[in-house]
Amino acid sequence: MPFSDPLPQSLPTAAPSPSTPLGPFLDSALAWASWSTVMAFVGLIVLALLVAAPSGRVGADTQARVRTRLTAAAVAAGALAGPAALVGLAHDAAGGPGGGYDYPAAWAGLFDGSGGGFLSGLQVGLPMLGALLLIPVALRRAPAGRFHGALLWSGLTAGLTALGSARFPTQVRNGLGRTVFETVVWLAHLFGAAVWLGGLVGLLLLALPGAVAPADRGTFWAPTIRRFSLAATVCVAAITLSGLFLYWEHVDGPGQLLSTMYGRVLGVKILIFGSVLVLGAFNQFWLHPRVQALRTEGDAGRAAGVALRRFPIVVAAEVALVLLVLFVAPFLHGSARSQAYQAQQAQQAQQVGKARQTTLADAPPPKLPAKQASASTWAYGSAETAVVIAVMVIGYRCSGRLARRRAMAVAATTPTSHPLPTSTARNVPS
Template identity: 55%
Template structure:
């Protein structure tokens, strides 16, 4: 581990200007954002469609048409994103293949399945994105969405989307350390899948909250189980993102000071702030808005506060979706690591002779304390998530019980407006 103020005594130090760490062209980040948004959005929408199937069916046989209409709406949006992921991935590859900063689509196309591991991964990304869209597209028809094949099509589409997303982080060469590489890949998959289900699910809920998606008689019976089911999945995703994020932080950052003294750290700090805002809004949903809606559902649909809250819910979800898309825009600006940037800056400041290159800091080594602290963090995050979900459920049940109490007791619990 590199500590500011210390200097390795392994080799002579060469003079150099403090290396600059530019953010990179905005165009590159915009292209990467499009690829991430389409791949993650596809997986998230398909996961939401699978997630909401059981509560939707509990509405009753008389609402089968409404259930299939909701599934068809999600399927059409998911198929569109899956199809858009193909040109997005090719554009990203074409931009990398162009030597003049443009887009060489011919070279990008020829590099798919060119015999190299990188070509195979890019080929799988494009192929599986298209295959996932093809599997989900038939569910946009209500006749297919109401048939027995819907779960197989959703499952196959989700599997294709997950592997397509994984190809962006799978190693493209045989690793020297299988254990470390496996842990890194697993951490990235947790990070990406957690973000996909959480943010893609929010986008899907917003899509269902738009006018015409759910008939008025079915809204109360649909939204309560749907929100509770998604809340459980969202809190699981938050735990996955937090744990994988802690590992990636340990790997790339040496202490909180590097969040302010390096470009990588400052970009990561912005990402953490946006993620924290998302968590805050999610907490508002989980512990305030959802329990109050549940209470009004128990009391009846004709209360004025229910209308106010159900209008706030789509607005709050829309803000969360926009913040999630902002996180995806910030992420491509993360280049290198804060540890290496701080290490090279330290070498340059203490240099005595001129050179054009600076050495890189070695990767952190896993020790017994790393496993101990990691295990403690894992247990703490899991316990907090489970306790939070159970607490929000108790709050919802208490509010529902208060709402169904005699009229003289409800006014103090649920004030109008």
Template identity: 55%
Template sequence: MPLPSQLPGHLLLSAPSPAAPSTPLGPFEDSAVAWTTWVTLMGFVGVTALAVIAVGPVARRIGPGALAVTTARLARVAVALGALAVPAILTDLAHSASPDGGYDYGAAWNTLYDGSNSGRLAGLEVTLVAVGAVLLAPLAARRTAAGAARPWLSAAALAAGAVALGTTKFPDAVPDDWGRTTFETVMWMLHLIGGAVWLGGVAGLAALALPGGTADADRGAFWSPVIRRFSAAAMSCVAAITLSGLFLYWEHVDGLSQLVSTMYGRVLGVKILIFGTLLLLGAFNQFWLHPRVEALRAAGDERPLRTLLVREFPVLVGAEAVLGMAVVFVAPFLHGSARNQAFQADAVKHVGASLDALPKLPAKDVSTATWVWGTGETLLVLAVMIAGYWASGVLARRQSAAKASTSRSVRSAAPAPSGSRSGS
């Protein structure tokens, strides 16, 4: 394979090929600390979004009791995640600030609002997630969970959490190319917030599926519209994650071969496999679980099916939540880019000696073809998501109609009570 033209001319030397430069995954401890930060911060945003988008509107229509029970359950989960996010973020900063790989919490605290852009962003991240948790704290009590302030507190907490999550990828310096930096930041926001709403929402559903999450009498009227609302939000998140993921793939990977030839590519491949499994579970829920919930409601009472759904639903959402946390765990192992790792390995092979400073490729140039392919991918992903949501709705309505018709037939064919009289 010829050496890429970006390699400096003085590196083209004839010598035996040494081993390729190491691209380690990094210390497990670093990734565990980063994972805790991401899980708590994204979980706070996702659980709060579930309350605002799906659970709150449905429970409010059922009644104040249902609204109080479900809001309090989700608020407690979100407050706990927000409270844990603050020390998790500080621990991540303390680990980065320590020169010997330890934890310097004093240095981490001093970086908050230290006058630099990175300090302001870190300060906002800690402050806003704490503010979000404080805003939701009154809703954790059932006696206040259904009050008039509920929608305002939930919306404000969600906005605070989303901005706190966004600060992790906001640029901390004035960019040379405003257009590209803005586009990259938007892609990261789609990736992070989409993942937070989807995966955190699944965790919130799992919390509601546990005993006491909803009243027994409200389950029939609660779960079907909640699942339908969350499905619409989740499919929008999947579209956002897919589109932003395609851009990040284009930016960091040159060809499918780098998925197996570089450490970055192999880690990304694991992440893609887990994400694909999540998509399969989501499709199973969309095309199997939801239509049967709708049919159950239409039939009035199908005890065997009700028992089956009650048993399987927590298992399914629990599996999705675990896989979602696995995706977040894998992500911190993505260091650098597959393009640079492959380029550096090739550079060392041609130079014949280890390099003190490994060369790096410049960022990819955006051409007209890039915009054409990107637009086509966007339209295709949106079309698939809209078609899937429509098809699952049609399936649900058909099964509901069939169940309702069967129930009416059974009731009409049932013998009249012994005490009734027939007409003359």
């Protein structure tokens, strides 16, 4: 997509100097609590579905502990997501900064017949409904059946709907096609972040002692990490492509990343996101091949042990960075394009004189109209999409080849002519 478009010159040429658009810290903290809980709820359920096959290859005790730990965490996240959304609505109903919380007004606004009330009701009610559906799965320690799978899919549907309702439009703006496309982009952005965050939280919980028995580590961890790597690769592609569109929509060139408050906050978000990608690459290209070697008989030595010890540390760092991204995101208000234009008009207003400035002191800051996509925009966007998908596919396939080569190298050096003593064989992961 093109990196810059010229600012129009036909809009009003005088406006007050724009204020700092960071917004109150409390508002961002409330938004962070709401986003992080519902995203963790969705991602934990997705991970529970992803590890269903690997957990089915291990012992019944490990299978039950894995399922119980993930679904119990999802129940907790869903139970917190609904109240967190209600607290944010109560704060908004009280009038914003310094207004406190008006819970009766917020509660009365749920499903009040308006489009906004319906979406607010979904945000509050669906996560708690999904958590309620998962309680039988979290409490039952018997092997999962079709009933458990149906409950997981029902809870996931409730979570995705609650997450998406925050970006469902209540009216058509800039045409039906543009509204639908923007909604799809936002849903890809949110769903990708949710699966990534919740999956990392779930992997961290499973890496803690007590979930996977030592004898089941090789059978469980290698396919589990590989499955999550595929899901994470898809999520990174979705976040990157949707982020590129949002960048094109709100920023006119890299210079606005430094000259506007929106751009500086976005720059911080991009830097943190890049740090998460670095840790993810380390996980996929260094840790995963060593964990894969656990599936090779006889490799229970130093390399595998180091990989398993470092894995939860890296995952914990990724979780912290993703949560930090979610905390920074609510500080993005407006757009860098409009803020740059407001600053330009404020400079021109200083030349008009104090009388003119006084007249316009109470006028709202001007905003630029939405960008219109041209043929070159679609060409750039198509090229970016192809490049991102190609990089993700190549990276995933290369990490898989590294894992297979390491496993083959370990197998070639593992002695097989002499069987292990019975007491030693019990300690070797299968």
